[in-house]
Amino acid sequence: MRSLLWYCTLFGFSIALWPQPKQVELGSSTLWLSPNVQLDYRPRTAPSEYGAWLWTAVQRMIASPHNTTNPKDGRISSDVLLQSAFERMKHNVLDRGFVPKKFYPRGAQFEPALEDEKLYIERLLIEEYSRHDMGNLERQEKSEAYTIEVSKDGHALIKTASPLGALHALETFAQLFFAHSSSGSYSPYAPLLIKDGPTFEHRGLNLDIARNWISPADVMRTIEAMATCKLNRLHLHATDAQSWPIEIPALPDLAMKGAYSPEQVWRTEDLEAVQLHGEYYGVEVFIEIDLPGHTTSIGNAYPHLVTAKDVPWPEYALEPPSGQLRLNSSEVPPFIDSLLHDLLTRTSRYSSLFHLGGDELNLNAYLLDPTVKSSSHQVLQPLVQAFINQVISVAATHSLTVIMWEEMVLDWNLTLPSDVVVQTWRGSGDDALGAILNRGYKTLFGSNAHWYLDCGHGYFVDPDPSNPDSPIKSPYVDYCSPYKNWRHIYAYDPVVDIPQSQRHLILGGRSPSLGRINGHRQS
Numbered sequence: 001m002r003s004l005l006w007y008c009t010l011f012g013f014s015i016a017l018w019p020q021p022k023q024v025e026l027g028s029s030t031l032w033l034s035p036n037v038q039l040d041y042r043p044r045t046a047p048s049e050y051g052a053w054l055w056t057a058v059q060r061m062i063a064s065p066h067n068t069t070n071p072k073d074g075r076i077s078s079d080v081l082l083q084s085a086f087e088r089m090k091h092n093v094l095d096r097g098f099v100p101k102k103f104y105p106r107g108a109q110f111e112p113a114l115e116d117e118k119l120y121i122e123r124l125l126i127e128e129y130s131r132h133d134m135g136n137l138e139r140q141e142k143s144e145a146y147t148i149e150v151s152k153d154g155h156a157l158i159k160t161a162s163p164l165g166a167l168h169a170l171e172t173f174a175q176l177f178f179a180h181s182s183s184g185s186y187s188p189y190a191p192l193l194i195k196d197g198p199t200f201e202h203r204g205l206n207l208d209i210a211r212n213w214i215s216p217a218d219v220m221r222t223i224e225a226m227a228t229c230k231l232n233r234l235h236l237h238a239t240d241a242q243s244w245p246i247e248i249p250a251l252p253d254l255a256m257k258g259a260y261s262p263e264q265v266w267r268t269e270d271l272e273a274v275q276l277h278g279e280y281y282g283v284e285v286f287i288e289i290d291l292p293g294h295t296t297s298i299g300n301a302y303p304h305l306v307t308a309k310d311v312p313w314p315e316y317a318l319e320p321p322s323g324q325l326r327l328n329s330s331e332v333p334p335f336i337d338s339l340l341h342d343l344l345t346r347t348s349r350y351s352s353l354f355h356l357g358g359d360e361l362n363l364n365a366y367l368l369d370p371t372v373k374s375s376s377h378q379v380l381q382p383l384v385q386a387f388i389n390q391v392i393s394v395a396a397t398h399s400l401t402v403i404m405w406e407e408m409v410l411d412w413n414l415t416l417p418s419d420v421v422v423q424t425w426r427g428s429g430d431d432a433l434g435a436i437l438n439r440g441y442k443t444l445f446g447s448n449a450h451w452y453l454d455c456g457h458g459y460f461v462d463p464d465p466s467n468p469d470s471p472i473k474s475p476y477v478d479y480c481s482p483y484k485n486w487r488h489i490y491a492y493d494p495v496v497d498i499p500q501s502q503r504h505l506i507l508g509g510r511s512p513s514l515g516r517i518n519g520h521r522q523s
Contacts, residue, residue, distance in 0.1 A: 031152075037122055126169075146165040149192070232283055253301035288355035293358075332387075358404040361384070419442070425512070454514045
């Protein structure tokens with residue numbers, strides 16, 4: 001297998017495949033994409049050769065707008081999913097008009113001559129095959145892996161074990177084509193062979209829709225961008241101390257009194273629309289309800305459930321406003337049951353994940369909790385354990401895998417079920433990742449020193465002029481400065497020092513964009 005660089009050097013062109021596939025073989029002949037190119041999708045449940053014409057007819061019938069989802073679980077049928085992705089690919093190739101002038105030296109003649117005979121790709125065949133035919137790849141890698149084969153005479157084939165792999169393949173396929181400055185879209189790389197699959201099953205982005213409002217439409221636009229990079233998990237940090245922007249019909253006062261305004265609320269149909277949009281793009285959208293800290297906004301509707309609300313924040317929180325759920329109140333458990341059963345009944349139709357938060361719990365706040373009156377870690381630890389046990393139990397009734405921040409293990413030493421996923425985030429080193437792995441938990445990485453997208457914008461809290469030792473002083477850098485540019489992000493290898501024997505526990509990672517500074521922008 002010759003390297004991608006070798007082909008680009010030999011044939012004098014550049015290629016813009018991102019992320020870079022694991023294997024690439026490129027030729028130097030030109031093929032054009034027909035404006036009337038057709039999709040031929042053959043699931044492995046259908047005959048692969050004999051009777052294929054009949055299967056195509058059946059596909060057309062079941063791809064009607066009245067049969068797009070399974071009414072039981074909300075999932076989109078495979079044929080509708082791939083037809084939608086195929087139409088996106090056609091739009092990206094045929095309508096967007098990207099002429100790659102900057103890939104070549106000034107004045108270079110790089111476009112194919114229009115007077116030459118044109119060979120067209122008239123049909124794209126997507127063929128599913130059994131995962132058993134894919135050797136020793138991991139389950140998730142099998143489901144997302146794909147092969148693209150294009151012959152010199154225009155026969156185009158995508159082979160994959162699942163529709164998810166086909167979605168990724170169609171994104172790559174679109175990147176193989178450029179617009180001609182006169183008309184049409186061509187690929188200069190035929191014949192070609194591309195093989196690709198994920199290194200990690202969880203490749204995510206974390207968006208904070210609570211601290212600063214982000215509209216459902218903007219989140220959908222973000223999902224579309226994620227798909228082009230083959231990111232497949234969107235973690236919505238949905239609630240925080242500053243606002244409660246999501247509607248919970250069983251507890252309507254949460255959003256009514258906890259959101260910034262009635263116009264800045266995600267209705268139940270908004271959340272479902274975003275999760276469904278994620279399905280169309282191969283992005284699983286899941287929710288974080290940060291508990292038991294970061295819950296001041298609950299106190300706007302239910303003040304009796306929260307401690308340390310409306311007090312000077314520096315002693316009782318890492319950021320304003322202070323306020324956390326009471327840990328020993330008999331009224332909190334039924335509230336948690338109502339909240340989570342309402343929410344998870346809806347979100348579990350589209351995601352197998354739920355994030356319960358668990359970060360930055362302030363001990364001093366419980367000095368003001370009339371049900372505790374202590375900041376002792378020894379006193380609080382069993383109360384935190386009981387609280388987290390309840391949340392995990394409710395999530396389990398909805399068959400959800402629970403994710404939580406690293407503090408629940410590293411700071412609170414909780415005993416957790418073996419299927420819990422622990423998300424690391426603190427510090428410049430990989431100590432947290434190694435410490436979690438040493439305890440045998442599955443893990444997600446994403447250090448704030450490397451991958452946080454909200455860093456380097458400046459501190460959002462005003463300095464205290466009466467405190468000369470305040471860390472908030474000129475040049476007012478934030479806690480995770482500097483800004484993380486793309487080179488810094490791509491240079492980070494979180495697993496380089498992790499023993500091979502533990503790497504199977506690392507599911508992947510995510511890059512957060514928290515809303516302390518950044519938020520919604522009109523586009």
